[in-house]
Amino acid sequence: MKLLHSGKVRDVYADGEELILVASDRISIYDVVLPTPVPEKGRLLTALSLWWFAQLADLVPNHVVSATDVPAEFAGRAIRCRRLDMVPVECVARGYLTGGGLAEYERTGAVSGVELPRGLVEASILPEPIFTPSTKAPKGEHDEPITFQQVAEKVGPETAERLRQITIDIYRRGAEIAADRGILVADTKIELGWAPDGTLVLADEVLTSDSSRFWPAQFYQPGRAQFSYDKQYVRDWATSGGWDRQPPAPEVPAEVIEATRARYVEVYERLTGETWA
Numbered sequence: 001m002k003l004l005h006s007g008k009v010r011d012v013y014a015d016g017e018e019l020i021l022v023a024s025d026r027i028s029i030y031d032v033v034l035p036t037p038v039p040e041k042g043r044l045l046t047a048l049s050l051w052w053f054a055q056l057a058d059l060v061p062n063h064v065v066s067a068t069d070v071p072a073e074f075a076g077r078a079i080r081c082r083r084l085d086m087v088p089v090e091c092v093a094r095g096y097l098t099g100g101g102l103a104e105y106e107r108t109g110a111v112s113g114v115e116l117p118r119g120l121v122e123a124s125i126l127p128e129p130i131f132t133p134s135t136k137a138p139k140g141e142h143d144e145p146i147t148f149q150q151v152a153e154k155v156g157p158e159t160a161e162r163l164r165q166i167t168i169d170i171y172r173r174g175a176e177i178a179a180d181r182g183i184l185v186a187d188t189k190i191e192l193g194w195a196p197d198g199t200l201v202l203a204d205e206v207l208t209s210d211s212s213r214f215w216p217a218q219f220y221q222p223g224r225a226q227f228s229y230d231k232q233y234v235r236d237w238a239t240s241g242g243w244d245r246q247p248p249a250p251e252v253p254a255e256v257i258e259a260t261r262a263r264y265v266e267v268y269e270r271l272t273g274e275t276w277a
Helices: 041-056 100-106 148-155 157-179 232-240 254-272
Strands: 002-006 009-015 018-023 062-066 078-081 089-096 125-131 185-193 200-203 212-216
Touching: 009 185, 009 212, 018 041, 018 185, 041 078, 041 157, 041 254, 078 148, 089 157, 100 185, 125 157, 125 185, 157 200
Parallel strands: none
Antiparallel strands: 002 009, 009 018, 018 078, 062 078, 089 125, 089 185, 185 200, 185 212
16 A cells, blocks of 8 residues: 555555545644544544445445455554545535634625525524535645635536535435434535546545534524534634644643543434444
8 A cells, every 4th residue: 555645634545446545533623633632533433424425325426445445454444445536625514604604604794605694693593504615725724715606617617516416415414314313413514526437426524523513402502602512622622722723733631632532422322323332
């Protein structure tokens, strides 16, 4: 195998005509990798992605070749994948107003060019899910929100519409399944790539605690920050300590790491119905 790319939290190896995607225990916030890993994070996110790929298989094909035919040292945290020509856009769907979307709405009344009703607050449910894409920034730089028109200029209007529809379809399916398990999906980010036959294929991870905001429905209350089953807890810890979101990132206390791992485990168990061993 040959290491092709080491990203913020994943490493990609070439193995003949296929790729081995390895999820590490590294955690990044605001596009900066923290120096303290979260134990078993890579295994948790790999297992959850595989579960979601199965739930979404009728909506869009995915890149998975095998979750078991991988090098022994990566067992449980790696997926053998098809090679794809990745779309140069981060595809994001939002069903609730929070995070960067809320900040943009407060400035402009819109998110990624999508006009929204006046008077929305933190965690407001949107009238319908919206497509809010962003750039795919190089390592060390920040993704920036872009409009649908800008996506169309990058990839063409027909492909842009397909990206939007697939992203919204995945969000709706994921939100419906999660709601049955008492979890709200505030937003999610997916990645898509072209197979050699021209098919758009779902890749990387999907509907995990690193790529989505998950909120327990029982505690949902608009107008305030929500309890979150994802790395928002680490973001809040880091910014409350005065970190300026620039590297180097601070060391994370053991209790914050353990609380984050517990949230990743809980959302995995609630979504899949399986006990994390």
